[in-house]
Amino acid sequence: MDATQGKFVWYELMTTDGAAAAKFYADVVGWKAEKSPMPDMDYTLFYVGKDQVAGAFVLSKEARQGGAPVAWVGYIAVDDVDKSAAALKAAGGTVYRGPDDIPHVGRFAMVADPQGAVFALFKSANAGQVSPADVTKPGHGGWHELHAGDGAAVFPFYEKLVGWKKLDTMDMGPAGPYQMFGLGSGGNAIGGVMTKSPQQPAPSWIYYFNVAGIEAAVGKVKAGGGQIVSPPSEVPGGQWIVQGIDPQGAHFALVGAK
Numbered sequence: 001m002d003a004t005q006g007k008f009v010w011y012e013l014m015t016t017d018g019a020a021a022a023k024f025y026a027d028v029v030g031w032k033a034e035k036s037p038m039p040d041m042d043y044t045l046f047y048v049g050k051d052q053v054a055g056a057f058v059l060s061k062e063a064r065q066g067g068a069p070v071a072w073v074g075y076i077a078v079d080d081v082d083k084s085a086a087a088l089k090a091a092g093g094t095v096y097r098g099p100d101d102i103p104h105v106g107r108f109a110m111v112a113d114p115q116g117a118v119f120a121l122f123k124s125a126n127a128g129q130v131s132p133a134d135v136t137k138p139g140h141g142g143w144h145e146l147h148a149g150d151g152a153a154v155f156p157f158y159e160k161l162v163g164w165k166k167l168d169t170m171d172m173g174p175a176g177p178y179q180m181f182g183l184g185s186g187g188n189a190i191g192g193v194m195t196k197s198p199q200q201p202a203p204s205w206i207y208y209f210n211v212a213g214i215e216a217a218v219g220k221v222k223a224g225g226g227q228i229v230s231p232p233s234e235v236p237g238g239q240w241i242v243q244g245i246d247p248q249g250a251h252f253a254l255v256g257a258k
Helices: 018-029 061-065 081-090 151-162 214-223
Strands: 008-015 032-035 043-048 051-058 071-077 094-102 106-112 118-124 141-148 165-171 177-182 189-195 204-213 227-234 240-245 251-257
Touching: 008 018, 008 118, 008 141, 008 204, 018 032, 018 043, 018 051, 018 204, 018 214, 071 204, 071 251, 081 094, 081 106, 081 118, 081 151, 118 204, 141 151, 141 251, 151 165, 151 177, 151 189, 204 214, 214 227, 214 240, 214 251
Parallel strands: 008 051, 071 118, 141 189, 204 251
Antiparallel strands: 008 071, 032 043, 043 051, 094 106, 106 118, 141 204, 165 177, 177 189, 227 240, 240 251
């Protein structure tokens, strides 16, 4: 994890079956799954080599009854979780879980933007701890895509909250503009924002995990009981992407060479 403002530093799966999810993603993405030593929580850590890249936990019955969905949540680094959560709320966002500490790990808050897309704010407790050096390698988070209620309207919220800058814009035809963003105006793109389709029930973030080969990964998704909801398609730069749903119902995406 990394304390760089505006950087995605962690991915967390809220699921209904931790063991099944661990096996599925180990097969599809190539992660090594290990139980966390945290004594009061059943938490699985996902590794690429020695790098911790993601985690998963089982939603409680109470959380499910309260409407918590099976889903991936991305953690965005901020300089001060409390101040950022207050600014988010003042800007029309929602704080679902107020700032709290994870012992020896960091401070976080579970929030949503003004249009309802859920994510987390995070500040590491370990100043020297950094995120994986090469996020283009298989197993790491490679792209972050917001399907917003109104992409153009929500971007200034993130720009002010975490400092993202607009980069290139692609014309998606009937789907409207696709706004890419980065940590600085001259930096590399780390994600994109678009207006969701009318068929999508609510605004949400989709996280793309790097795989060595997209076709092989698609085969593993199907073999593991997952679904492919969009066929492989080529994106600028020669990479291919695919979106899917895991066996427990969480939406995810993959990016890799064909």
